[in-house]
Amino acid sequence: MKPHTLSVLVENRPGVLSRVTGLFSRRGFNIESLAVGTCEEPGMSRITIVVIGDDAKVEQVMTQLHKLIDVIKVSDLSENERVERELALIKVNAEPGTSRAEILQIASIFRALIVDVGSKSVILEVTGDTEKIDALEKLLRQYGVKELVRTGKIGILRGSKSVPGSK
Amino acid sequence: MKPGAKILVESLPREGTEIIFGYPGGVVLPIYDELYDSSLRHILVRHEQAAAHAADGYARASGRVGVCLATSGPGACNLVTGIATAYMDSAPIVAITGQVPTNLLGNDAFQESDITGITMPITKHNYLVKSAADISRVVQEAFYIAGTGRKGPVLIDIPKDVSTGLAEDTPLPEKVTLRGYNPTYKGHKRQIDKAVELIVHAERPLIYAGGGVIASNASAELVSLATLVGIPVTTTLMGIGCIPCDHPLNLGMLGMHGTEYANFAVMESDLLIAIGARFDDRVTGKIDTFAPHAKIVHIDIDPAEIGKNKRIDVPIVGDVKAVLQDMLSGLKKNNAYEPWLKKIKHWKQHHPLRVKDDGRLHPQYIVRALSELVKGEAVIVSEVGQNQMWTAQHFCFHHPRTWITSGGLGTMGYGFPAAMGAHFARPDVPVFDIAGDGSIQMNIQEMSTVAANKIPVKVAILNNMYLGMVRQWQELFFDRRYSFTELPPVDFVKIANAYGIDGMRVDSPDDVVPALKASLDCNGPVVMDFRIEREENVFPMVPAGAAINEMIGGHPRS
Structure with a gap:
């Protein structure tokens, strides 16, 4: 059982x-993370799905995905060298004169951006792999995380290899 | 400019549709208004489920796409069991449903149901049409998807304002191209060579043929290949008819209620060639013990079936017909399997299917009597349960597409409406529905449809006043605790008569052949109520979870 990052190219249709x-869900998989957006091809979207499962079950789900008429291409990125990123927005308690400076310092170490400053809180924007975001979240917990929102993971193959556009 | 409903009704004959099975309602009024003047034949069923099954029966008997039509909400929902049945058995149907107007979608409007959402997991594809201008393209695509590759049901949901909305006729492409749908027809040459190589070197090869052989119209190729090389053939429930029952190489059905010799052959085979079959649990029993000594070749048009349940040595993705043709060109006449065939012959002689001859009315005898009367020149449809298994075991089928049954989903109530549909595909031969007293009552209202349209379906009810198959399991595995499986006696003759149909009741074996003959002589529908031995079981039987050679109710192993 290991995480698989699947990249699914689909027709952008309702x-x-x-x-x-x-x-x-029909096959009892829990989707760990999901990200959908338009991609390099007009009229198409790319869905990135992270699932945990044994290789045979994931392969079966991939062949079943292939059968959907609106699905153009399914690839398992986990088989290859790849870049994977998530983005998180984190609203942290930061009363002026207390922990605010420390939070700004942590943000700078993690190369997170401060995208909003309020009277009692700040909002950090951070990009990275899952572990980095988990680590930042853990550090910020001590100050009180008021709200946290994460995108699903997106991924792309390294080098000139790309996920081709046809089945 | 013309209304969407007119575009729809005009587009159906272009796809080869002659007949549709349907039921009108509020939001399909514009479509029904167009049907009023159309040359399309419409059969009004008495319940939408029957419309879907009839379209399915038509499709299986003809090899063409069947069409059913229902209104939104309850009408569409009533199609669901029929669509799921077609999906499980890869039967090509197009189901057309009405929908509430687009401005009310999602508003819980009167008779609204999200039928595209509901049918997503039980259709090959479905459409919610948003504009009249899309209708002709969607219809063309739907028939293409339903009838090609691994066939299956496609649903088209048409909101009322789309069927009344106006659009120009749009020119359609000669050939549909869908970027995300390109079935593989031709098998990979190297894989085919590997399979041929395995056949040449095998000692105990066995073909395990499924419904895909029939769907692909590849029965002739299958029989040629089996005969050329001398490989015995066992078929799944869905594959029955792809090789004549009396062909010396045919071992009949395998699996839970298969013949003993077919199951023995699977267990001893050293090369299993699965063709258009999917290693269903009713076939394999305990999967780890299935075909333990065999290398496995698997030919299927659906890549998702390969390796789904069983590890495959040589997978070949492609259309069964095309692959078998390619394999045939690589094979020569062969006598290498003589010892194997001799062994199988011995099994066949010592482990035949049995019919009791004790003066009582046994269902197997009725099926065999019908089989001898029609000699394979009939379409036989069944319901689900004991009636289905007795027919699969004891009827002698000579041709593909003459045996129509709900295999994958096991839908009681399928047979009678499917038989109606089959009649329109094969008006040249008699059509029988072999039923049980339980399943016939699941769509018994269609007696009104067959009576009104003079559809000459002959219904043979094997009446044991039980839900027989469930009772059999209760007898064998639940200590004879017959929990809610006994049915009160029903006078089916009177019911038939009330609908204006001839009925006969048969209580003794001597009256079986005269009754069947009388039904064949009758031009219209007939209902025969055979009062059979009440606690007759379907044997042999592989208990759930056992290996397929661990059969009960068979002969002692010699």
């Missing part, structure tokens, strides 16, 4: 996301 996610 209902396509529920067709794709439905296949996972």
